[in-house]
Amino acid sequence: MTEDVVPVMRIGDTLLVALQGDLDDTTVIRIEEQLTREIANTSATGMLIDVSRLSVVDSFIARVLARIVAMVRLLGAQAAVVGIQPAVAITLVELGVPMGHLDTALTAEQGLALLQRLRRDDTGTDLP
Amino acid sequence: MTTGSFTNHEPDVFGIGHEADLIRVRKVLRAEAETAGLNLVDATKLITAGSELARNILNYATGGRGRIRVEQIHREGRRGVRATFSDDGPGIEDIDAALTDGFSTRGSLGLGLPGAQRLVDDMTITSDTTSGTTVVIVKWER
Ligand SMILES: Nc1ncnc2c1ncn2[C@@H]1O[C@H](COP(=O)(O)OP(=O)(O)OP(=O)(O)O)[C@@H](O)[C@H]1O
Ligand SMILES: [Mg+2]
Numbered sequence: 193m194t195e196d197v198v199p200v201m202r203i204g205d206t207l208l209v210a211l212q213g214d215l216d217d218t219t220v221i222r223i224e225e226q227l228t229r230e231i232a233n234t235s236a237t238g239m240l241i242d243v244s245r246l247s248v249v250d251s252f253i254a255r256v257l258a259r260i261v262a263m264v265r266l267l268g269a270q271a272a273v274v275g276i277q278p279a280v281a282i283t284l285v286e287l288g289v290p291m292g293h294l295d296t297a298l299t300a301e302q303g304l305a306l307l308q309r310l311r312r313d314d315t316g317t318d319l320p
Numbered sequence: 321m322t323t324g325s326f327t328n329h330e331p332d333v334f335g336i337g338h339e340a341d342l343i344r345v346r347k348v349l350r351a352e353a354e355t356a357g358l359n360l361v362d363a364t365k366l367i368t369a370g371s372e373l374a375r376n377i378l379n380y381a382t383g384g385r386g387r388i389r390v391e392q393i394h395r396e397g398r399r400g401v402r403a404t405f406s407d408d409g410p411g412i413e414d415i416d417a418a419l420t421d422g423f424s425t426r427g428s429l430g431l432g433l434p435g436a437q438r439l440v441d442d443m444t445i446t447s448d449t450t451s452g453t454t455v456v457i458v459k460w461e462r
Contacts, residue, residue, distance in 0.1 A: 214343045217375075248346055248364060250371040251431050279364040287368060287435035288421060 197222045200230050206238040206307060207231065208300065212245035220256045227260055228267075237269045238307035242300055244275030254289040261294055270310040272296060274303035329355060331391035336377045336405075337384060345374040345388055349403060352390050356399040357461045366401060366459040369436035369443075373405040373455050376432050380425075381407030381452070393458065400441075400460040411449040419445070 197219060201208040207230055211223065231239060241257065243249065249257070257273060264271035272295040276284075284291055295310065297303035332348045335341070349370045353363035370388075377386035386407030393400045412418045419437060424430035433455075437443045440457040447453040 214346055216339050216343055218339060247350075248367050248371065250368050250375070251429065251435060252371075252375065255429065277364075279361045282361055283364050283368045283439060286365065286438045287372075288431050288438070289429070289435075 197226055205236055206240060207236045208240045210242040217252055220253055224256050224260050228263055231264050231267050231269055237311060239264050239271040240300055240303045241273045242275050243273055249280050251287055251289050254284055258294060270307050272303050272306050274300050329392050331389050333389045336374050336386045336388055342371055342374050345370050348390050352401045356392055356401045362459055365439040369439040369457055370403055372432040372436045377407050382409045398460055400458055402458045404456045406454040408452040412447040412453055415445050415447055
């Protein structure tokens with residue numbers, strides 16, 4: 193199935209995805225598949241995943257989010273998760289889901305700046 | 321029966337057997353957390369713990385089936401929510417091991433049970449290989 197499950201917005205080189213609602217596991221997996229396609233099929237160099245409207249992120253959703261970020265990086269782009277609700281962040285830490293390696297920002301605007309920095313660092317390592 | 325301004329809230333009882341039930345579990349826990357006056361962080365912790373336990377039923381119980389009961393509880397003027405997740409097998413062989421971070425018989429992260437335990441005020445597991453598993457979690461209003 194190649195049906196889109198979430199709307200993806202494009203701002204310059206960056207894809208912006210806002211997750212919302214109560215997500216069951218199948219929906220989460222379909223979102224992962226869609227985002228993989230989007231990053232592979234466009235020339236986007238970054239992806240911001242806005243989770244500010246998710247009021248619950250359990251270990252399954254958190255794991256898939258981390259996997260999406262890893263996948264985007266493998267495909268040569270940068271990804272960051274923005275807007276994690278404080279209650280969700282506290283819960284994830286206590287739950288013990290390893291998310292420390294994820295690049296996160298409070299707002300989409302800060303997320304865009306973060307992506308810029310990550311892109312620069314990425315190319316910077318190749319310079320003499 | 322309803323007395324004065326106290327609503328005698330019936331417990332929510334329903335089966336778990338499909339992925340969509342994860343969403344129902346979260347919804348019911350949110351409503352009950354609200355009724356008990358839990359703050360947002362505590363409600364989020366309770367819902368997340370419940371989501372982990374419901375998923376364990378889908379993943380490990382015979383036929384992926386079980387049930388949940390959610391009720392309001394009171395002690396010394398404090399309100400709380402108790403949620404009981406039960407299934408009819410195959411049971412957890414070693415409960416202590418299952419409560420250890422990283423223990424999984426499925427090659428998963430093994431975070432569900434120990435994580436849920438950290439998120440609630442009290443968690444009790446009863447399990448044996450003949451009668452199945454019951455996990456009770458409790459979260460109190462602060
Ligand atoms: N209801 C159950 N019936 C039988 N076995 C269970 C049940 N719940 C948990 N278990 C056993 O306990 C182990 C630990 O459960 P836990 O939820 O902590 O980790 P997991 O489900 O393996 O991984 P994760 O939740 O991180 O994806 C499981 O691997 C499984 O063997
Ligand atoms: Mg689990």
